[in-house]
Amino acid sequence: MTPEAPEGLSDLWAENVFNLPKMQARLPKAVFKSIKKTIVTGDKLDPSVADAVASAMKDWAMSKGALYYAHVFYPMTNQTAEKHDGFISVQGDGSAISEFAGKVLVQGEPDGSSFPNGGIRGTFEARGYTAWDVTSPAYIMETDNGATLCIPTVFVSWTGEALDKKVPLLRSIAAMDKAASKVLQLLGCTEVAHVNSSCGSEQEYFLVDANFASQRPDLLLAGRTLFGKPPAKGQQFDDHYFGAIPERVQVFMQDVEKAMYKLGIPAKTRHNEVAPGQFEIAPFFEAANVASDHQQLTMTLLRHTAKKHGFICLLHEKPFAGINGSGKHVNWSVGNSTQGNLLDPGDSPHENAQFLVFCGAVIRAVHKYGPLMRAAIATASNDHRLGANEAPPAIMSVYLGTQLEDVFEQIKQGSITDSKHKGVLDLGIDVLPPLSKDPGDRNRTSPFAFTGNRFEFRAVGSSQSVSGPLIVLNTMLADSLEWIGNRLEGELGNGMDLNAAVLTVLKEVMEAHGSVVFGGDGYSEEWHKMAVEERGLANLPTTADALPYLKAEFVEDLFKKTGVLTPVELESRFEVYAEQYILSIEVESKLVVDMAKTYIYPIAVDYLAKLSSTITALSGMGVTLDKESAETVAGLTSSMMASVKKLSEAMAKHDFADTAAHMKYCAETIRPLMDEVRESVDALEGEIPDADWPLPTYQEMLFIK
Ligand code: ADP
Ligand code: MG
Numbered sequence: 001m002t003p004e005a006p007e008g009l010s011d012l013w014a015e016n017v018f019n020l021p022k023m024q025a026r027l028p029k030a031v032f033k034s035i036k037k038t039i040v041t042g043d044k045l046d047p048s049v050a051d052a053v054a055s056a057m058k059d060w061a062m063s064k065g066a067l068y069y070a071h072v073f074y075p076m077t078n079q080t081a082e083k084h085d086g087f088i089s090v091q092g093d094g095s096a097i098s099e100f101a102g103k104v105l106v107q108g109e110p111d112g113s114s115f116p117n118g119g120i121r122g123t124f125e126a127r128g129y130t131a132w133d134v135t136s137p138a139y140i141m142e143t144d145n146g147a148t149l150c151i152p153t154v155f156v157s158w159t160g161e162a163l164d165k166k167v168p169l170l171r172s173i174a175a176m177d178k179a180a181s182k183v184l185q186l187l188g189c190t191e192v193a194h195v196n197s198s199c200g201s202e203q204e205y206f207l208v209d210a211n212f213a214s215q216r217p218d219l220l221l222a223g224r225t226l227f228g229k230p231p232a233k234g235q236q237f238d239d240h241y242f243g244a245i246p247e248r249v250q251v252f253m254q255d256v257e258k259a260m261y262k263l264g265i266p267a268k269t270r271h272n273e274v275a276p277g278q279f280e281i282a283p284f285f286e287a288a289n290v291a292s293d294h295q296q297l298t299m300t301l302l303r304h305t306a307k308k309h310g311f312i313c314l315l316h317e318k319p320f321a322g323i324n325g326s327g328k329h330v331n332w333s334v335g336n337s338t339q340g341n342l343l344d345p346g347d348s349p350h351e352n353a354q355f356l357v358f359c360g361a362v363i364r365a366v367h368k369y370g371p372l373m374r375a376a377i378a379t380a381s382n383d384h385r386l387g388a389n390e391a392p393p394a395i396m397s398v399y400l401g402t403q404l405e406d407v408f409e410q411i412k413q414g415s416i417t418d419s420k421h422k423g424v425l426d427l428g429i430d431v432l433p434p435l436s437k438d439p440g441d442r443n444r445t446s447p448f449a450f451t452g453n454r455f456e457f458r459a460v461g462s463s464q465s466v467s468g469p470l471i472v473l474n475t476m477l478a479d480s481l482e483w484i485g486n487r488l489e490g491e492l493g494n495g496m497d498l499n500a501a502v503l504t505v506l507k508e509v510m511e512a513h514g515s516v517v518f519g520g521d522g523y524s525e526e527w528h529k530m531a532v533e534e535r536g537l538a539n540l541p542t543t544a545d546a547l548p549y550l551k552a553e554f555v556e557d558l559f560k561k562t563g564v565l566t567p568v569e570l571e572s573r574f575e576v577y578a579e580q581y582i583l584s585i586e587v588e589s590k591l592v593v594d595m596a597k598t599y600i601y602p603i604a605v606d607y608l609a610k611l612s613s614t615i616t617a618l619s620g621m622g623v624t625l626d627k628e629s630a631e632t633v634a635g636l637t638s639s640m641m642a643s644v645k646k647l648s649e650a651m652a653k654h655d656f657a658d659t660a661a662h663m664k665y666c667a668e669t670i671r672p673l674m675d676e677v678r679e680s681v682d683a684l685e686g687e688i689p690d691a692d693w694p695l696p697t698y699q700e701m702l703f704i705k
């Protein structure tokens with residue numbers, strides 16, 4: 001018996017999505033069949049069906065009040081971009097009709113010059129094209145007084161290079177599909193459907209009352225507090241995690257979920273997070289490309305809906321110092337309709353061999369491309385989590401859980417000889433016992449953990465698009481599967497039987513790459529030392545350390561041979577991400593200087609004047625007031641201004657050998673000076689009367705809901 005849907009779900013679900021059932025109801029049979037084939041199998045779109053689809057799409061959208069349509073795309077920033085056009089067409093006689101031709105649906109031309117391209121185009125050749133991504137359904141975005149038909153698209157340059165995150169994501173899925181299919185066939189699968197990757201992303205965020213946020217220039221412009229003394233009570237009681245959700249917040253969440261359901265986004269889990277004022281929303285997982293578009297929409301909905309409820313939704317990775325930051329755990333797996341989830345240990349020995357091959361491929365990939373994974377999550381804001389002590393460390397390792405770690409350790413030894421399995425041992429993969437799933441077996445300190453039937457990339461930042469990490473995961477897995485496929489093929493060709501060949505190849509994988517498997521405490525000093533010194537893993541604490549790996553030869557080779565990014569496209573990504581890093585730190589450091597000078601200094605000086613005149617007046621009356629407080633405020637104010645001066649001077653430097661040197665300067669010189677200013681400001685906050693302090697405090701922002 002299927003459980004009954006909660007009341008309203010069937011009315012809400014995908015109400016605003018032009019999905020397959022709606023197409024089927026509105027399209028001629030042949031057209032529907034053709035478009036369905038493209039959506040399901042990824043086959044080429046037949047251009048002759050575009051007009052019919054466009055016309056049906058327009059009629060549906062207009063019946064929902066849409067007068068405009070927008071090609072929505074995902075530039076190399078983590079943002080969503082869109083260009084809106086009206087359906088209106090004015091006729092010779094002055095009348096207006098609505099029009100939406102197939103060619104307009106399929107292709108658009110936004111002015112590309114305002115999007116970062118990392119040197120791919122000069123502004124004189126700024127043409128950029130958007131092209132309909134048939135595999136991600138069109139939908140309606142509603143506002144209070146209207147609606148817009150939104151069409152997910154890719155964004156490419158006039159010369160054909162990918163300027164966005166969707167093109168490489170689609171290419172990475174194709175590359176993974178190709179390599180995975182070959183491996184499955186070698187493993188004896190006769191029927192192999194298109195292999196796709198799946199993604200379920202847990203989104204953490206903070207809510208702050210808008211009245212407070214609007215008085216904090218740092219929250220408005222940088223998304224995080226650049227100053228702020230920790231409150232007496234933070235998260236030390238762990239009383240917020242999974243606590244009762246405050247009613248005002250729950251009302252907000254329900255609005256978000258309703259909007260998500262209308263857009264066909266399967267919101268599934270909501271809860272309080274560890275820090276006060278921090279929450280999480282997670283959808284049910286979907287195919288990576290759709291999940292990625294839906295994740296972008298979720299971030300938009302969170303921000304917009306928060307405003308309506310008098311909140312500001314902060315997606316910054318570390319909006320408050322001293323309490324947990326926010327991540328976006330990217331749960332990722334690969335699978336198809338014939339073999340199912342390929343990272344599911346399953347319960348029959350044959351499936352176990354298949355699982356072990358795919359899991360082994362992931363282990364090899366993380367070891368080979370760890371620095372690339374780190375680069376894929378490198379942003380100025382995420383640096384506050386990674387490399388700090390609270391979030392996953394900046395060292396990429398794989399957590400398998402005790403049971404699996406043991407199995408792979410045995411593979412490394414060349415045979416399965418675990419006495420737990422009572423004698424039927426040493427016979428190859430077939431004898432592996434069914435692996436029971438153990439979702440309780442978790443490691444929160446690992447950046448990349450196996451969680452029962454998928455991997456969870458925990459180090460992704462909360463404001464990031466999931467596309468970048470998914471591109472890297474799919475591509476590096478494609479490379480590993482390709483290698484394993486070739487090795488298996490070789491051994492089988494030499495006459496080895498399948499189980500022995502699998503064991504041989506996996507043993508090789510574990511010997512060369514097993515050092516990336518780590519089940520201990522990823523935050524500990526010992527691991528940091530052991531990882532680097534004994535295991536040779538890279539520890540890349542900042543974006544300035546990580547991004548240059550995008551220019552490394554082995555990374556360029558990976559993207560080139562899998563066809564996911566050309567060297568030019570890869571180079572442009574380095575330039576764009578590096579520029580974003582530098583710009584973020586520039587904005588923040590300017591804000592630090594401005595706020596210190598125009599918010600904090602005047603208040604500190606006023607208070608000092610008040611104090612010193614009181615001290616003088618009192619001493620005239622023969623009363624002595626201790627000067628210590630005045631001296632402390634005076635001392636902190638002058639050290640603050642001395643640090644501001646140092647920071648301003650450091651910011652004036654503009655001649656750098658190259659982008660990498662500029663990033664390094666931001667990480668090693670500018671950032672520490674910003675912290676130096678902050679130290680004095682936060683200390684001043686503890687001295688100056690609360691009523692005079694010009695900024696809403698942590699206490700107010702975190703605890704008043
Ligand atoms: P956690 O206990 O790790 O916080 P959640 O329930 O909050 O877990 O989120 C787990 C996420 O993993 C959900 O989005 C879920 O749909 C997703 N997930 C489950 N199975 C898969 C899979 N095979 N591929 C990708 N994501 C998956
Ligand atoms: Mg969760």
